[in-house]
Amino acid sequence: MKTTGIIICIFLFMGMVSLQAQETPAMPENFVVFEEFVQPANLQEFNKVQQEVIDLWKKFEFDVPVFTYATDASSFYWVVPIENFGGLDKLFTKTGELNTKMKADGYNSSEKFRDLSTTRETILHWEKDLxxxxxxxxxxxxxxxxxxxxxxxxxxxxxxxxxxxxxxxIEYFDSIEETWEWDIYSVTLGYDSPCWIIMDRAENPLELNKLDMQLQKNHAEKFSELWKEFQIHIRRMEKVTGWFLPKWSLNFEQE
Incomplete structure (x- = not known):
């Protein structure tokens, strides 16, 4: 929504991400994700221009929840919850209004971002039961x-x-005392589907790796058994790593 649609770029991935649970309204389960690709040589300039846009989002009080991630592959995920496909109309209406305000303020994002990045969009569904x-x-x-x-x-x-x-x-984890948690998102509309995105979070890579090694040490036999059952349903898999960017995110509960 840089200009008319790139205010939120990713993956997926899924996590890919979610809003904090509240009593009302119900937990959002659908998300539009914009994945933005930046050439490493352009990353410094992109960061500068993107910060300018973030400042304008805040200046004009853009009231859409945005969860932003930077991957280690020189891309960004911008994730926004939507109720359903109809929510896209509301999202792009607000984006258009914001773009008009930015232009009136003398900021032409089309010119600023020219040649800096490319994007693709995906719609994800949070698989609550998985x-x-x-x-x-x-x-x-x-x-x-x-x-x-x-x-x-x-x-x-x-x-x-x-x-x-x-x-x-899930049944096995319910039977043991471990602290692993995850989210699964399915691609509702996007590329190369059917696709699931499994999202894990931690303080840093070391902490996540330590937990993984502990699980493998204590439950290797059962994990091997389950993985053999699961892998026969997979065409291919890949992993993307990165970091949540709270300063480039909007309107979320900070804990």
Whole structure:
């Protein structure tokens, strides 16, 4: 929504991200994600221009929740919750209004971002029943800024079988005393689907790696058994790592 649609760029990924649970309204389960790709040589200039835009979002009190992530692959995810596909109209209406205000203020984002980046859009659905938060759902927080998104590209028609295995993972974690949590997002509208994005969060890469090693040490046999069941439903997979950017995010509960 830099100009008329890039106010929020990603992946996915998924986490890909979610809002903090509240009593009302209900937890959002759908998200539009803009993935923005920046050449490493342009990254310094992009950061400068993007900060200018962020300052204008705040100046004009843009009242849309935006969760922003920088990946280690020189891209950015801008994630916005929507109620449904109809919510896109509301989102782009507000974006257009914001763009008009920015131009009236003398800022032409089309010129500023020319040649700096390219984007693609994805709509994700949070798979509540396949995500795991034993102590209650929590949103993206500033104390767990490190994120890993694992993209699971499923074989066509294998979603139900893959979900059945994931539920076995949940059942097993319910039976042990471990602290691992995750979110799963499915690609509702995007590229190379069916695709799930599994999102993990931690304070930093070291903490996430330590937890992973502990789990493998204590539960390697069961994990191997479950993985053999799950992997037969996957075409390919890839991992993206990165960080939540609270200063480039808008209108979220900070914890």
């Amino acid at each position: 995500s795991y938060h034993p102590n209650g759902y929590t949103s993206q927080t500033t104390d767990k800024r490190y994120c890993e998104w694992t993209f699971m590209y499923l074989k066509s028609g294998h979603q139900k079988e893959a979900a059945d295995v994931m539920k076995k993972y």
